[in-house]
Amino acid sequence: MQTNAQTIPTGSIRTFGEYGVSYVVGEPERQLPNGDWLVNIQVIESGEKTQYKLSKINQDPKAH
Secondary structure (H helix, E strand, C coil): CEECCEECCCCCEEECCCCCCEEEEEEEEEECCCCCEEEEEEECCCCCEEEEEHHHHCCCCECC
16 A cells, blocks of 8 residues: 555564564554554464554564
């Protein structure tokens, strides 16, 4: 999805930092006042569904 020149990598698998657990990037939830986006994610290990800032998702590495 295109969000003001930023692409949300829906369906990609990322990790929280270099050695964190993996999560799947979902659909955008809402735009924040600062222009960032809250995106739905699902933690693979636990199945937990939560939201995470797009700016953080873009900093996290793709899972191997």
